[in-house]
Amino acid sequence: MHQLTLANISKALAAKQFSARELTSHLLSRIEQLDPQLNSFITVSKESALQQATAADELRSSGINAPLLGLPIAHKDLFCTEGVRTSCASKTLDNFIAPYTATVVDKLNTAGFISLGKLNMDEFAMGSSGETSFYGPSKNPWDTQRIPGGSSSGSAVAVAARLIPVSTGSDSGGSIRQPAAFTGLTGIKPTYGRISRWGMTAYASSLDQAGFLAHNAEDCAMLLQATAGFDERDSTSSQQPVDDYAATLTQPLKGLRIGLPKEYFSSDLDSRIGDVVNNSIEQLKQLGATFVEISLPSLPHAVPAYYVIASAEASTNLARFDGVRFGHRCADPKNLEDLYLRSRDEAFGKEVKRRIMIGTYALSTGYYDAYYLKAQKIRRLIKNDFVSAFKDVDLILGPTTPNLPWLLGSKTNDPVAAYLEDIYTVPANLAGIPGLSMPAGMIDGLPVGVQLLAPYFQEARLLQVAHQFQQHTDWHARTPAGF
Amino acid sequence: MALKRCDVEKLAYLARLGMDDTQIDNTTASLSDVLGMIDAMQAVNTDTIEPLANPLEANQRLRPDTVTESNHRDDYQTLAPAVENGLYLVPKVID
Numbered sequence: 001m002h003q004l005t006l007a008n009i010s011k012a013l014a015a016k017q018f019s020a021r022e023l024t025s026h027l028l029s030r031i032e033q034l035d036p037q038l039n040s041f042i043t044v045s046k047e048s049a050l051q052q053a054t055a056a057d058e059l060r061s062s063g064i065n066a067p068l069l070g071l072p073i074a075h076k077d078l079f080c081t082e083g084v085r086t087s088c089a090s091k092t093l094d095n096f097i098a099p100y101t102a103t104v105v106d107k108l109n110t111a112g113f114i115s116l117g118k119l120n121m122d123e124f125a126m127g128s129s130g131e132t133s134f135y136g137p138s139k140n141p142w143d144t145q146r147i148p149g150g151s152s153s154g155s156a157v158a159v160a161a162r163l164i165p166v167s168t169g170s171d172s173g174g175s176i177r178q179p180a181a182f183t184g185l186t187g188i189k190p191t192y193g194r195i196s197r198w199g200m201t202a203y204a205s206s207l208d209q210a211g212f213l214a215h216n217a218e219d220c221a222m223l224l225q226a227t228a229g230f231d232e233r234d235s236t237s238s239q240q241p242v243d244d245y246a247a248t249l250t251q252p253l254k255g256l257r258i259g260l261p262k263e264y265f266s267s268d269l270d271s272r273i274g275d276v277v278n279n280s281i282e283q284l285k286q287l288g289a290t291f292v293e294i295s296l297p298s299l300p301h302a303v304p305a306y307y308v309i310a311s312a313e314a315s316t317n318l319a320r321f322d323g324v325r326f327g328h329r330c331a332d333p334k335n336l337e338d339l340y341l342r343s344r345d346e347a348f349g350k351e352v353k354r355r356i357m358i359g360t361y362a363l364s365t366g367y368y369d370a371y372y373l374k375a376q377k378i379r380r381l382i383k384n385d386f387v388s389a390f391k392d393v394d395l396i397l398g399p400t401t402p403n404l405p406w407l408l409g410s411k412t413n414d415p416v417a418a419y420l421e422d423i424y425t426v427p428a429n430l431a432g433i434p435g436l437s438m439p440a441g442m443i444d445g446l447p448v449g450v451q452l453l454a455p456y457f458q459e460a461r462l463l464q465v466a467h468q469f470q471q472h473t474d475w476h477a478r479t480p481a482g483f
Numbered sequence: 484m485a486l487k488r489c490d491v492e493k494l495a496y497l498a499r500l501g502m503d504d505t506q507i508d509n510t511t512a513s514l515s516d517v518l519g520m521i522d523a524m525q526a527v528n529t530d531t532i533e534p535l536a537n538p539l540e541a542n543q544r545l546r547p548d549t550v551t552e553s554n555h556r557d558d559y560q561t562l563a564p565a566v567e568n569g570l571y572l573v574p575k576v577i578d
Contacts (some may be wrong), residue, residue, distance in 0.1 A: 096562060097561075097562070099555065099558045099559060099561075099562065191539075192538045192539060193539055193541070206536060206537055206538065207538075232546070235543060235544055236537070236541065238539065238541075298527075300523075301523065301524045301527055303520070304520060304521040304522075304523050304524040305524055307517065307520075307521060308521055308524075315498060319499075322499070323564060324563070324564070324571050324573055325559070325562070325563050325571055326559075326562040326563060326564075327564075328564075329564035329565070333573075333574050334574070335574050335575075335576075336573050336574050336576050337499075338501075338574070339573060339574055340499040340501075341496075341499055341500065341501030342501045344498075344499050344500050344501070345500050345501040345502055345503075345506075348500070353500055353502070353506075353510070354510065354513060354514065354517070356498045356500065357491070357494050357495065357498060357500070357510060357514055358514065358517055358518075358521075360494050360497050360498040361494055361514070361518070364494070364497060370525070371521070373534050374524055374525065374527075374529060375524065376534030376535055376536060377529035377532040377533070377534050377535070378524055378527060378529065379534070379535045379538075380532050380533060380534065380535035381527070381529070381532060383535055383538065415513055415516065415517055416516050416517055416519075416520045419517070419520065420520070429538075430538070431538055432537075432538025432539055433538075456539070
């Protein structure tokens with residue numbers, strides 16, 4: 001059962017090959033047995049999951065055959081879930097029981113999904129390795145000595161190890177696409193504003209976007225269909241109509257023009273990953289796509305601009321954690337200032353403090369123009385690069401990451417080296433365009449991802465290309481040994 | 484750009500992070516490295532470029548100024564470290 005995709009589980013439940021309760025029990029026992037070595041879950045919702053599964057089976061017995069009824073999922077631990085701890089993998093929210101449910105989770109619950117729990121992540125989504133979690137790092141099931149990527153680390157690990165078929169994630173600078181690439185999954189970051197961010201704890205509000213990790217594009221399409229759309233409670237939610245993603249999955253690729261940005265194939269790229277990307281290009285050519293070289297000249301400045309903007313927004317968003325209304329409070333504060341200073345120092349990990357400090361610097365008197373405003377101007381240059389490129393091509397293709405997943409602990413003391421690993425993913429967040437990573441090869445037993453980028457609100461095109469690729473390759477269907 | 488220790492102490496205070504001496508020392512080094520990487524963007528000529536705050540360049544959506552949410556004070560205060568009679572408690576501010 002645990003090897004099935006979401007689409008196949010849906011068919012099996014409808015055909016009564018097994019019940020939602022049987023499936024949920026099976027997955028819960030796998031989590032209990034296998035997760036201690038992976039650390040992908042922060043909270044397992046065993047009792048409520050079994051109750052929901054029983055209820056789903058009863059509904060099905062009464063004749064209700066909703067396609068998403070009884071399907072298992074787990075959520076990145078920054079989505080608020082009423083009555084369930086929502087920690088953001090931070091000490092400060094270790095005891096935080098969310099008083100309401102995020103819109104994306106609410107929509108999935110309403111559609112019939114069963115939540116098996118909350119998934120590990122980098123603290124407040126700040127990290128690309130999963131190592132900044134208060135609850136310890138998640139391990140990559142393809143090699144447990146290595147990082148699975150981040151910040152949606154648990155979301156990637158739990159799906160890759162087949163503990164759950166799909167998960168929610170969030171992507172502010174690559175936090176869905178990079179871990180998807182590192183664990184052999186398909187991960188989609190929709191257009192900024194496509195899925196409501198209400199109830200998703202903010203890291204960098206102008207960059208954050210909810211999305212999904214799954215085994216294939218078909219499952220991503222099902223999840224996007226169930227969650228995309230306007231939400232009046234999110235002031236940045238888009239009113240753009242939602243496409244029928246399943247309808248276009250099967251369309252052929254003939255006539256599709258795909259751009260290859262030369263900046264994505266520079267000397268920074270591991271040449272073996274370059275070979276994997278080239279193989280995927282050949283595969284897509286056989287399916288009818290044509291390729292043309294393009295240029296995104298501002299790409300080299302994306303990482304500096306991203307770390308200024310994201311950190312500035314993070315320092316502002318995390319000002320709310322003051323030890324007064326919720327979150328950790330220090331013992332015996334001498335006065336209000338002591339309460340703020342010690343509560344925040346004790347509550348946040350090293351990387352979160354570093355980003356708050358960078359953001360505070362970029363927004364402080366005398367530096368605002370040179371850093372924050374400058375980064376916002378570079379952000380426009382990056383957006384302009386994409387808008388210009390998409391006048392000539394339907395889609396852009398390149399590597400998701402410049403390197404393979406690194407060894408746990410190897411970049412912990414070198415933040416700049418870790419930040420530079422985000423070079424291929426942050427541009428999509430700065431521009432707000434949708435992106436997808438799909439598995440396209442293996443190197444030394446480790447998965448490699450290829451990234452697709454599309455114009456605003458063209459998620460259907462990303463899913464179509466990935467689906468067609470997956471009809472002719474089996475990289476997405478591989479399972480790490482022992483899982 | 485290399486930061487001085489006193490710069491980092493000031494930043495930590497602005498961010499209300501009560502860092503100890505060891506943290507200040509470590510942060511001075513790592514923040515200088517990060518700012519060195521960030522400073523590469525200063526070489527880009529952006530004289531005629533307008534800053535971009537929202538990737539979709541959307542304007543803030545407004546709604547009628549009417550009450551739409553009910554009062555959840557009691558629910559929210561169950562999460563607070565210290566409350567009394569519906570008020571959040573903090574150390575004495577005014578003598």
